[in-house]
Amino acid sequence: xxxxxxxxxxxxxxxxxxxxxxxxxxxxxxxxxxxxxxxxxxxxxxxxxxxxxxxxxxxxxxxxxxxxxxxxxxxxxxxxxxxxxxxxxxxxxxxxxxxxxxxxxxxxxxxxxxxxxxxxxxxxxxxxxxxxxxxxxxxxxxxxxxxxxxxxxxxxxxxxxxxxxxxxxxxxxxxxxxxxxxxxxxxxxxxxxxxxxxxxxxxxxxxxxxxxxxxxxxxxxxxxxxxxxxxxxxxxxxxxxxxxxxxxxxxxxxxxxxxxxxxxxxxxxxxxxxxxxxxxxxxxxxxxxxxxxxxxxxxxxxxxxxxxxxxxxxxxxxxxxxxxxxxxxxxxxxxxxxxxxxxxxxxxxxxxxxxxxxxxxxxxxxxxxxxxxxxxxxxxxxxxxxxxxxxxx
Numbered sequence: 001x002x003x004x005x006x007x008x009x010x011x012x013x014x015x016x017x018x019x020x021x022x023x024x025x026x027x028x029x030x031x032x033x034x035x036x037x038x039x040x041x042x043x044x045x046x047x048x049x050x051x052x053x054x055x056x057x058x059x060x061x062x063x064x065x066x067x068x069x070x071x072x073x074x075x076x077x078x079x080x081x082x083x084x085x086x087x088x089x090x091x092x093x094x095x096x097x098x099x100x101x102x103x104x105x106x107x108x109x110x111x112x113x114x115x116x117x118x119x120x121x122x123x124x125x126x127x128x129x130x131x132x133x134x135x136x137x138x139x140x141x142x143x144x145x146x147x148x149x150x151x152x153x154x155x156x157x158x159x160x161x162x163x164x165x166x167x168x169x170x171x172x173x174x175x176x177x178x179x180x181x182x183x184x185x186x187x188x189x190x191x192x193x194x195x196x197x198x199x200x201x202x203x204x205x206x207x208x209x210x211x212x213x214x215x216x217x218x219x220x221x222x223x224x225x226x227x228x229x230x231x232x233x234x235x236x237x238x239x240x241x242x243x244x245x246x247x248x249x250x251x252x253x254x255x256x257x258x259x260x261x262x263x264x265x266x267x268x269x270x271x272x273x274x275x276x277x278x279x280x281x282x283x284x285x286x287x288x289x290x291x292x293x294x295x296x297x298x299x300x301x302x303x304x305x306x307x308x309x310x311x312x313x314x315x316x317x318x319x320x321x322x323x324x325x326x327x328x329x330x331x332x333x334x335x336x337x338x339x340x341x342x343x344x345x346x347x348x349x350x351x352x353x354x355x356x357x358x359x360x361x362x363x364x365x366x367x368x369x370x371x372x373x374x375x376x377x378x379x380x381x382x383x384x385x386x387x388x389x390x391x392x393x
Contacts, residue, residue: 003106017069022238024078025034036161040082045117052094059114066298069245076249080361081205087242088157092120092166098234105220109227121162127152135177139170147219154210180227190215202360233311237301244327247365251334254358258338261353273353283337290330297323310355314385328365331352335359
């Protein structure tokens with residue numbers, strides 16, 4: 001795939017806004033056809049947004065989690081599928097940045113991501129484990145300097161469009177299900193045999209089909225740190241924060257459409273308060289609360305990264321779990337409120353106030369990862385941990 005002309009003038013926000021304009025132009029078609037948002041991803045590559053998280057010493061922009069969350073929100077206001085691809089890529093990239101800097105191969109791979117704007121896919125789910133990414137059935141086989149892996153992955157994020165896939169497995173054939181490693185395989189190092197389709201209610205453009213993955217690569221491509229450490233110290237927080245940024249962007253656009261509807265009604269009847277005005281005030285409060293939740297999560301993660309003990313603590317895990325639960329529930333409530341404001345024009349698919357795609361995309365939020373699974377994990381942790389109720393942390 002050819003990368004478009006480099007357009008990297010301006011700030012990160014300005015670059016993301018240009019991507020959003022491209023994504024918006026194709027969003028309806030991407031959703032209707034259930035196809036990959038190729039134009040938006042090409043624009044991300046042209047704007048060199050796929051490498052912004054990488055440290056400057058390796059050629060990146062050293063963008064923070066907060067920076068990337070903001071860009072997720074901007075792109076999501078135009079096309080949630082495009083934003084989710086961007087978020088998932090950066091969730092995987094966070095594992096490289098936080099846990100691959102001491103490995104020559106992984107540092108070199110990050111330089112490749114900068115120069116080639118490689119798109120990273122994710123394969124953490126597997127048939128037979130019920131969506132529990134912290135357990136694996138498959139095991140990596142190490143033979144001298146070579147490693148091999150076969151995995152029945154029920155979902156691989158935009159697999160056929162990825163330039164590389166970061167995939168989890170047991171550390172060896174005798175390892176416990178939770179004794180996992182993560183390995184980076186580049187496109188020429190694996191084959192994919194499709195096992196499941198992706199004809200979904202929403203997030204249709206993420207094209208996260210299921211495949212039988214078979215890969216072979218140099219063993220140095222296995223991450224040097226256990227996946228348990230990677231998950232706790234980078235993947236958990238980045239997943240829940242960046243996903244929340246995507247969901248916040250969906251909510252923002254829904255509220256903007258509701259506000260435009262109320263303003264239009266007000267112009268038609270000067271001197272009167274439109275029926276939806278009170279609900280608009282209510283949904284503005286809901287959106288502010290959702291924003292505060294995401295902003296607080298970013299601040300908490302930034303602080304925890306300065307303290308390794310805090311980063312791996314039960315308190316931090318509980319806090320990040322709560323962020324995901326709150327964001328995924330809030331986005332649905334906000335869109336429902338916006339739908340009530342816009343009425344039939346929000347329900348129809350061919351109006352400036354249409355909210356059907358927003359609602360369908362947002363319904364994925366409680367399923368990735370299942371809120372019930374997260375609540376179960378949190379309840380177990382709270383049996384041994386006192387809830388933090390202080391306002392100042």
